[in-house]
Amino acid sequence: MDRMDSNEASRWESAVLDGGPADGLRTRVADRPHILQVTRPCPPDGPGDPGDPEGLGAGVRVSALYVYRRDPRTDRAPLRYTFDVASP
Numbered sequence: 001m002d003r004m005d006s007n008e009a010s011r012w013e014s015a016v017l018d019g020g021p022a023d024g025l026r027t028r029v030a031d032r033p034h035i036l037q038v039t040r041p042c043p044p045d046g047p048g049d050p051g052d053p054e055g056l057g058a059g060v061r062v063s064a065l066y067v068y069r070r071d072p073r074t075d076r077a078p079l080r081y082t083f084d085v086a087s088p
Contacts, residue, residue, distance in 0.1 A: 013077045017068050020083030029079065034070050036081050039063040 013032065017025045022038045029036070042062040067087035071080040 013079055015077075015079040015081055018071075018080060018082045020066050020068065020085070021064075022066065022068070023083070026078065032070065032079065036068040036070075038066040038068060040066070 012028045012030050015027050015029045015036075017023065017027070017036070017038070020038070021040060025038075027036075040063060042064055044060050044062050067084045068081035069084050071082055074080045
């Protein structure tokens with residue numbers, strides 16, 4: 001049985017993000033997902049820092065999470081995703 005490569009099985013389309021921290025960002029999406037997740041790193045205070053006396057921040061990654069929802073009114077590229085201010 002032949003298997004299709006994941007890139008062959010998906011149709012890639014251009015998308016643009018509206019509002020929020022990624023306003024105007026352009027990307028490509030496959031299969032028109034309903035939701036996109038955007039993260040922004042938030043570096044933890046390091047060991048020896050007064051806010052982290054036990055060194056708990058060592059090896060930990062912290063990210064701020066932002067959610068964008070696909071605008072159902074767009075039916076061709078670029079798809080439009082709008083910032084969901086109420087998420088998460």
